[in-house]
Amino acid sequence: MMDKEEHLFEVFENLIRIKNECSCTIFSECGLSDMTVKQIAYLKAIDEQREVTFSRLAEITRNSKPTITEMINKFVRMECVYRERCPDDGRILYIRLTDKGKKIAHAEHNAMRRVIEQMVNSLDEHEMDLLIGILQKVR
Amino acid sequence: MMDKEEHLFEVFENLIRIKNECSCTIFSECGLSDMTVKQIAYLKAIDEQREVTFSRLAEITRNSKPTITEMINKFVRMECVYRERCPDDGRILYIRLTDKGKKIAHAEHNAMRRVIEQMVNSLDEHEMDLLIGILQKVR
DNA sequence: TTATGATTAGGTATAACCTAACTAACGAAG
DNA sequence: CTTCGTTAGTTAGGTTATACCTAATCATAA
Numbered sequence: 001m002m003d004k005e006e007h008l009f010e011v012f013e014n015l016i017r018i019k020n021e022c023s024c025t026i027f028s029e030c031g032l033s034d035m036t037v038k039q040i041a042y043l044k045a046i047d048e049q050r051e052v053t054f055s056r057l058a059e060i061t062r063n064s065k066p067t068i069t070e071m072i073n074k075f076v077r078m079e080c081v082y083r084e085r086c087p088d089d090g091r092i093l094y095i096r097l098t099d100k101g102k103k104i105a106h107a108e109h110n111a112m113r114r115v116i117e118q119m120v121n122s123l124d125e126h127e128m129d130l131l132i133g134i135l136q137k138v139r
Numbered sequence: 140m141m142d143k144e145e146h147l148f149e150v151f152e153n154l155i156r157i158k159n160e161c162s163c164t165i166f167s168e169c170g171l172s173d174m175t176v177k178q179i180a181y182l183k184a185i186d187e188q189r190e191v192t193f194s195r196l197a198e199i200t201r202n203s204k205p206t207i208t209e210m211i212n213k214f215v216r217m218e219c220v221y222r223e224r225c226p227d228d229g230r231i232l233y234i235r236l237t238d239k240g241k242k243i244a245h246a247e248h249n250a251m252r253r254v255i256e257q258m259v260n261s262l263d264e265h266e267m268d269l270l271i272g273i274l275q276k277v278r
Numbered sequence: 279t280t281a282t283g284a285t286t287a288g289g290t291a292t293a294a295c296c297t298a299a300c301t302a303a304c305g306a307a308g
Numbered sequence: 309c310t311t312c313g314t315t316a317g318t319t320a321g322g323t324t325a326t327a328c329c330t331a332a333t334c335a336t337a338a
Contacts, residue, residue, distance in 0.1 A: 004267050009255050011274040016251070018277075037176055038327095054284055067328055069285055074326095091283045091336050112155070115277075116148050122277045128143050134270050135150040138157075138254075138261045177294095193317055206295055208318060213293095230303050230316045 015115060022111035030100055040104060042071065043080060043097065047105040052095050053086075080104060154254060161250035169239055179243060181210065182219060182236065186244040191234050219243060 027035065045060055046052055052060075058068045072095060075081040080101035086092035097105060123131065166174065184199055185191055191199075197207045211234060214220040219240035225231035236244060262270065 004264070004271070005255055005259050007271050008258060008267065009251065011271055012251060012255065015274065015277065036326095055282085063327090064329060065284065066286080066330085070327080073285095089283090089337070093284070112148065112151060116144055116151065119147060119277050120144050123273065125143070127273050127276070128147065130269055131273050132143065132146050132150055134262065134266050134273075135154065137266070138154065138258050175293095194315085202294090203296060204317065205297085205319080209294080228304070228316090232317070 018118065019111050019115045022114045023107055026103065026107040026110055030103055035104065039075075040107075043075070043101055043105040046081065046095055047097055047102065053092055054095065057095060075101070157257065158250050158254045161253045162246055165242065165246040165249055169242055174243065178214075179246075182214070182240055182244040185220065185234055186236055186241065192231055193234065196234060214240070 042061065046057065049056065049060065054065055054068045054072070057063075057072075058065045061068070063071075072081060072083070076083070078100075079098055082096050082098055084094045084096050086094060103110075119131075120128070181200065185196065188195065188199065193204055193207050193211070196202075196211075197204045200207070202210075211220060211222070215222070217239075218237055221235055221237055223233045223235050225233060242249075258270075259267070
């Protein structure tokens, strides 16, 4: 049994490697290999909220509003987000992700997609069913 | 087919989630949730080399020697590494990982192991064979 | 006119790097 | 066996950038 565990380990290492390669490709496609984990987390936070304002983001991330302004200015320089004024209330600005911002926020997700696509290409329908059946059992 | 892809995606998301939970557990077991990606990469570099010295690490990481001294002092404060003088040449110091340092360097690896262990517990031998057979086909 | 949302100004702390100068230890030459 | 050049690591001191903050200001809404 130990032997099988080892084998399974190698197989999964391989899959994770493929996934990481995909993430890296996506990040370098955006020309942002040096982005910090925190920055990516912030972009994700912006993505998850809809219609997020500066005050709201300050609340969520537990930072002061000037910190958020600074952060957003940086993201604007990086072309990841833009400001959109609320049509009903001129004081409010929404923070929106650009295509590039979305790409980064979804990078992990998309890397996963690419690996799955590779699977779909490598496996037949029967194997897919088997795989789904087996992996569903793991909790 | 689209439907199966979606299904497979969910199944894998679940596995990755389990793995990430494991990594987080391992990091917080070390009381170091705020470690940077770079620091972990450096610990891994120390782990991969054997008998690594300050000069060698400066070479590998393309930093100056004072930078390495500073970095190692920090890791010593974090109780991740210690210095060991070379018995044959008093000028040379080896950088060694403590148990905590090793734990961090191997965190990803160990998280993977835990997930595999969960698989081994959830699946019978036949299912394991099937799984290995199927996943090996993905390249 | 007061409250609210965002920005600006100005400041602090720390990280992550650097060069130059120093100390300790080795090893070969005289 | 001393001395001198070399090597390994450290210290001192500096730079630059990041990531935060408070207080004050500006624009808009109610």
